[in-house]
Amino acid sequence: MVRPAGRWPLPLRLYEGAADLLLPVAQVRAARRLRAGGFGARAPERLGRASLPRPPGRLVWFHGASVGEGLSILPLATALAADGPVLVTTGTAGSARVLGPRLPPGALHHFAPLDAGRPVRRFLDAWRPDLAVFAESEIWPRTLRETAARGIPLALVGARLSPRSRDRWARLGHSARALLGLFDRIWTQDEDGRAALLSLGAEPARTAVGGNLKAAAPPPPDHAERAALSAALGDAPVWTALSTHPGEEEAVLDAHARLRARLPGARLVLAPRHPERGGEVAALAQARGLPLGRRSRGEGWAEAGLLADTLGEAGLWLRLSLVTFLGASLVPKGGHNPWEPAACGAALLMGPSRGTIAADWAALSAAGAAAEVRDAPSLAEAVAALLSDPARAAAMGAAGRALWQAQAGRAEAIARALHGMRG
Template sequence: MARFLYSSLLYLLLPLILLRLAYRSWRAPDYRRRVAERFGFFAPPPQTGGLWVHAVSVGESIAAAPLIERFLQNHPNLPVVVTTMTPTGSERVRAMFGERVFHVYAPYDLPGSVARFLSRVQPRALVIMETEIWPNMVCQTRDRSVPVVLANARLSARSARGYARVKPLTEAVFSRFSMVAAQSQEDAERFVELGVAADSLQVTGSIKFDISLREEQRQHALEWRRDLGARPVWIAASTHEGEDDILLSAHAALRKAQPDALLILVPRHPERFDSVAALVKQKGLSLARRSRSEQVAEVAVLLGDTMGELVTLFGCADLAFIGGSLVERGGHNSLEAAAWGLPIITGPSDFNFAEISRQLQEAGALIPCSPSALPDQLVALMKDESRRARMGSAASQVVESNRGALERLCGIVDRQLG
């Protein structure tokens, strides 16, 4: 009954869903393309009966990449279907895998759309990355005797409280997971409280610790850093609306102490690139845009307005700030910065990555900072090279000591395939 009411509500809200899609397509035109896929209408893949991986957007797609690569190596005869919800996620999947996987948008969680998708793809197993839990997606897949794995699963206390408000629906869905691979013991306990069977749960750690920097990325970072010159460089990665103004003010304060300092500013969403560029100029700071290959020798801010280069841009910096944390967004993954051995600053909102932040902070690699304290903290840290070196070394050590989740997750997926 709970799922019937949920589905009925979704059908009633469909006009608003389409209006939201139209609004998003006004800001980001790619949203108006391939709309039929979102309702389960697309040409079926040439081969069915393989692995379906659902990764909502860029971050989840990147997190899923090592799992997909390993699966392609270990099961060369089985196809892989990868779904996303956003155009940026779609672009990232195609850039990473090309024709090696079949990619479409995930269907809206309407019963008919999900049924059409499943009939076309006929997966042998479904892996959902992190917290992208859709009731009809999970339940209809299980109704077809297809195992569903929630991988790299995290559940903040805040999200758990939200799920608890609709407990009849939550329990009906969470009890259907074949296996939940939780990032931490705290996550695991919250999943059990919300209906996941204890014997369907394993604490594997985060596969994001299994990040590996390719030699190509290291080489490009060295070349790009050479172009930036011998000056202090910090990066603000995956920023959201409301953060850029704070970060640019902090950078202005840094440039008073170190006039040649450079900020690499990377907004989270491509539709904000132009507005952030305008804000930089409004602040009276000189700007170069990465997408235009503009000269950076004398500028104050380099706008990282390209896709797929963030990991390499981290390698050009002396210090990293992780966005989504000065506003109530719960932060973003700081492990890419840690893998480069960078000292890390975040804002106070980190509930999406609380366990990772805790480990980095306890190791002395990460400093949580309020918006008002950010300028002073930034200036102090950029002046203290030895402290940055200690923090960076600690960050690298945290990454190295937590590797292994990928192997555990691959084992879970292989067992579900039978």
């Protein structure tokens, strides 16, 4: 185990001091968000207070920020849980709701401590992990320093930095080197990511390319209601718009109106990224004369389709539809993880905004599993073409699923290395 020598850099000391000073504000904000998401009783976990007993044995701690990062570490957590207890932490209510049912036997979910001295120390005192594994860009200075100070091995998996983050870290100089030096092993998503971290001071011998773990994550679970919902559709063709954002629902609904002019019986499943926006999205649909049944109210199919303003049901919608448009791509959000639709065999459509998932998009596009749309008219045209040619849509879905299946070996290799780090 190698730890950086010398005094903790001044910018990091200033950050830690500010985090400690602002802890009451952060605590109130975190508690409010958990209450809004139905997890108010677990708000003390954000202060490092354990709500569960630590299981006996050598404990591996995995941490991911939210839903996407949490799902990306599932293959690793599943592999290591076979040999001992695993703790998975995230920071959002949505991640707790989605991850809970998917955790393997022997794994527990807990909310991560806020990145301030007392919560982090309280958390580490309670859980005493034997290995800590952080996902993607989860570089929290106080958490990392306190963990390393206890001699706990640290790993970073699926590491990635956006160009903006890389430039910001580059300006910090020694601070970036000090933080990266706390990790005993780093696996990046691609060669560009490895080069970026090396330029910031990561040690070459401890930094390797491990691939995008989201591509190896298990598919979202199916749902017992799928058969009934499918039967209620009859012969009506259905498509899904998944994880949409403000400014995108308008394009999706306009596309659906165009589609229904050609295929009057077509139905849409519209699943906004944030279900609490259900009322807002329903109003947009109603204003266009496209009534949607609201899933959160127990309503079934309406004339134009269904508003899936719920969490944790992506697997249902992806398997119910031949065609899926993936959100955060017609607005400048950088796209969402395309591997869940691929794992479910959906023909995938995305807009031009792809950000950190550009390499994933390129692979899926090259395999014939995904196609680009740019606006409401092109989205309507693409959906109409695929719904009118189910064999072509099925071939796209099969190509995506085959590519997803090929990713599993990457996660297995990292899991073996982590097992050795655990001791």
